[in-house]
Amino acid sequence: MxxxxxxxxxxxxxxxxxxxxxxxxxxxxxxxxxxxxxxxxxxxxxxxxxxxxxxxxxxxxxxxxxxxxxxxxxxxxxxxxxxxxxxxxKGLAPLSVHRKLREITFRNYNPYSGDQERRGDWADFEIKPAKTLYFAGCTASFRLQNLAKSTASVLEKLGIDFTIAGKNEYCCGSPFLRTGQKDIVERLFEKNYAYWQKMGIERIITSCPGCYRTISLDYPKIAEEKGYEFDIEVVHTVSILDKMGEFEKIDLKATYHDPCHLGRHMGMYEEPRNVIKRLGINFVEMERNREQALCCGAGGGLRSQFPEISFEIGRQRVLEAMETGAEYLITCCPFCEYHLSKSAEKLGNRIKVVDLVEIAEKLISP
Missing domain, CATH: 1.10.1060.10 (Alpha-helical ferredoxin)
Incomplete structure (x- = not known):
């Protein structure tokens, strides 16, 4: 460009x-x-x-x-x-915290300083060969393990033959692509791609829009630059839910936050709303939604380097959700869920932030 x-x-x-x-x-x-x-x-x-x-x-x-x-x-x-x-x-960046996260990820293969050997500890099942891989991502693996468990439970209930990579899953590199640090992304790509090729992976399901955007759009470009063939199908979990039939119904009032990476970056607006409505939820939109939705404030390295700005944006989004009278603020992104939950805490936890998969999992019969 x-x-x-x-x-x-x-x-x-x-x-x-x-x-x-x-x-x-x-x-x-x-x-x-x-x-x-x-x-x-x-x-x-x-x-x-x-x-x-x-x-x-x-x-x-x-x-x-x-x-x-x-x-x-x-x-x-x-x-x-x-x-x-x-x-x-030009040597003018990365900024200090972005540089620190880069150093951490070079050592640990995730920006949370999590023990890579224990990355798959959330799973209560054995890793086995399969053509479909559930790529949990760093936030679900180290911060929101219930989301990873709920996603795996949904896939099991739907009879999808899948596996996880455990300690062989590495950060996709999304935070570093957004902050201009492409060299570490290429290293992470090499680690992930080599394992996927070794295991014969043909489809990747992820619950993280950052991973979804990175693996489906950015990885093929990196692969082409390196002379590799990248023909793996990449799917976000909400697409899996959207293709299901009817769910059991739940009586609650909720609004929905469009994650930027899922919405504006990837154009997925209707799929989560289809699922929410089929769950029988009393659904109310926030004033700013779909293409015009307000960001949660966490992405692009903003939360790590400029937390005051990030949490003010998060506060505004939570207040907008509360204005709808909803009991729940639903999203389809672990990073949005994590950040909005922390923002809601600062406002007295007057609305519960949850991922759509966590609600759907309870309403899918085995």
Whole structure:
């Protein structure tokens, strides 16, 4: 991607000031429009980039709302990632916490400092050969193990012959792609890809939209660069649920949060809503939903490097959910669930945050 070519097309209209981070910070240099102009001046040699500018560029969750509202349809998700890669290549990034997470992941193959040998401890079944792999991801493996267990239970109840990789599952690299650190992603790709090839994996099911986007869109590009063939089908668990028939019904009132990686990045809006409605849930939409949904605030390295901004966005999203009168805030992303749960705690836990799989699992007969 040519950064200058994209930046030069910006009409400076200001539609992108809907950006969640800009709404909090208020500085033009934090708005997508402002960052684009800084990038243009940088590549044209008109300004030198200091750490203040670099930090402003990284005050972004790569949620994609700016791309959604852009009237000239700039590919801004790819633009931010390419700009961050350029800053890393020039030695101006990664930022301090992003660098620390990179070091941790180089050692442990996950950003949580979890013991890789115990990555599959959540599973109460033996690892066996199968053509379908459940890729739990780092958050479900080390922070939300009940989600991993619920997903595996759903797959078992549906009679899907699957396996897990356990200690041979490595971070997909999504957090590092979003923060411009492609070299570690290539290393993680090599580790995962080698194991999948060895085990003859033909389909991957994941409950994490970050993993889903990375493995289905980014891994094939990396594979092509390396001269590998990547012909593995990649599926998010909500697609599995959406193809089911009727569920047992549950009496509760809930709203739904669209994860950015599942919604704006991958275009999956109706599948989770189909499942929610078939569960008999009294479903109420938040004011901002689908393409216009507010980010949870956690992605793109924002939560790790700028927690104050991240949690303010999370607080706003939880308050928006509470305004619907819902008892439950449902999502289809472990990272969103984890962050929104922490945000809800700060507001007195007046709404319960849960993954859709965790509700559906209880309503599927064995």
């Amino acid at each position: 040519n950064i200058r070519e994209i930046a030069a097309k910006c009409s400076k209209c200001g539609y992108c000031t809907t950006c969640p981070t800009y709404r909090i910070e208020g500085w033009e240099t934090v708005s997508p429009r402002g960052k684009i102009q800084l990038a243009l001046k940088y590549v044209d040699g008109e300004i030198d980039v200091d750490q203040k500018i670099v930090k402003d560029i990284f005050k972004c969750s790569v949620c994609g709302l700016c791309q959604e509202v852009c009237p000239v349809e700039l590919p801004l998700i790819d633009f931010w990632e390419e700009l961050r890669r350029t800053l890393v290549q």
